[in-house]
Amino acid sequence: DRLLDGGADDVERAAEAALRPRRLDEFVGQSTVRDQLSLVLHAALGRGGSPDHVLLSGPPGLGKTTLAMIIAAELGTSLRVTSGPAITHAGDLAAVLSSLEEGEVLFIDEIHRLARPAEELLYMAMEDFRVDVVVGKGPGASAIPLALPPFVAVGATTRAGLLPAPLRDRFGFTGHLDFYDASELEQVLLRSAGLLGTVLEADAAAEIAGRSRGTPRIANRLLRRVRDWAQVRGDGRLDLRAARAALEVYEVDVLGLDRLDRAVLSALCTRFGGGPVGLSTLAVAVGEEPETVETVAEPFLVREGLMGRTPRGRVATPAAWAHLGLTPPA
Ligand code: ADP
Numbered sequence: 001d002r003l004l005d006g007g008a009d010d011v012e013r014a015a016e017a018a019l020r021p022r023r024l025d026e027f028v029g030q031s032t033v034r035d036q037l038s039l040v041l042h043a044a045l046g047r048g049g050s051p052d053h054v055l056l057s058g059p060p061g062l063g064k065t066t067l068a069m070i071i072a073a074e075l076g077t078s079l080r081v082t083s084g085p086a087i088t089h090a091g092d093l094a095a096v097l098s099s100l101e102e103g104e105v106l107f108i109d110e111i112h113r114l115a116r117p118a119e120e121l122l123y124m125a126m127e128d129f130r131v132d133v134v135v136g137k138g139p140g141a142s143a144i145p146l147a148l149p150p151f152v153a154v155g156a157t158t159r160a161g162l163l164p165a166p167l168r169d170r171f172g173f174t175g176h177l178d179f180y181d182a183s184e185l186e187q188v189l190l191r192s193a194g195l196l197g198t199v200l201e202a203d204a205a206a207e208i209a210g211r212s213r214g215t216p217r218i219a220n221r222l223l224r225r226v227r228d229w230a231q232v233r234g235d236g237r238l239d240l241r242a243a244r245a246a247l248e249v250y251e252v253d254v255l256g257l258d259r260l261d262r263a264v265l266s267a268l269c270t271r272f273g274g275g276p277v278g279l280s281t282l283a284v285a286v287g288e289e290p291e292t293v294e295t296v297a298e299p300f301l302v303r304e305g306l307m308g309r310t311p312r313g314r315v316a317t318p319a320a321w322a323h324l325g326l327t328p329p330a
Pocket residue numbers: 006016017019020021026027028029030059060061062063064065066067156188216217220
């Protein structure tokens with residue numbers, strides 16, 4: 001797993017658990033989604049019923065799982081967690097659904113990766129609080145309807161566009177999470193440092209925030225690396241010196257680019273004159289798989305205006321040349 005990847009594995013998730021905001025008013029930034037969600041939840045609480053199903057979309061590491069947990073906490077109920085890839089058969093989903101208790105929140109991460117039969121089962125469950133359990137095979141098979149207690153589905157997806165319309169339509173509320181700005185990330189960092197029992201100096205917070213790619217997960221991860229540096233090589237203080245030194249050790253530059261990002265940009269500029277060059281040629285030049293370049297490095301480089309995608313291939317922008325300290329060919 002890369003230091004600057006927005007995703008997380010189980011070990012990472014364990015380290016994160018302590019840093020998660022528990023209530024909506026502790027959740028930093030995303031004011032639009034927060035405000036809308038607050039209305040949805042309070043209205044449901046006021047009526048004494050369950051809210052609509054909620055779909056959360058946005059890139060990894062921006063707080064979708066955290067919000068699902070907050071939804072359950074605000075509703076005073078418990079959360080059950082599953083994910084699209086974990087459900088390989090419709091029967092797996094039927095088992096989860098039929099074990100839900102009334103009012104529980106079912107969080108389905110990466111919901112766009114649910115297999116089709118499971119997806120169909122889910123529509124029905126969300127709409128009618130019912131599943132048909134198929135018993136037997138072939139002509140003798142029959143469907144036995146099973147009533148479910150009312151529950152709240154919270155789906156999370158990095159690709160809302162990939163969800164089939166019938167599934168998307170079952171969600172009464174969709175919140176889209178966007179990248180955080182630097183001042184929001186500073187708040188996330190200061191809060192996290194407090195929870196870790198340390199004091200993060202303001203200029204160090206700004207330094208880390210600026211290199212965190214708009215993503216709280218990355219900000220928290222870099223904070224842990226800075227804390228390591230301060231403990232082992234510094235004087236324990238999380239100050240600007242520690243932040244800069246740690247980020248240098250981990251090769252995270254001032255824009256939040258890591259070694260792969262810089263290798264891609266540098267190959268593009270120095271070996272291909274700034275492009276255009278095809279993805280696979282570029283990938284060979286940096287010794288990576290095309291898919292890695294396309295899914296790991298490219299989205300951030302494009303978002304930061306360092307790389308452009310044209311029909312003839314990838315091109316370096318003037319900002320890329322400037323960032324590498326190079327002069328573009330005349
Ligand atoms: P996602 O499910 O979108 O991949 P998570 O909800 O797991 O992201 O969040 C990743 C990490 O970032 C968690 O440790 C969480 O505490 C932190 N985080 C995310 N959003 C916020 C926020 N708005 N305020 C504070 N911390 C946040």
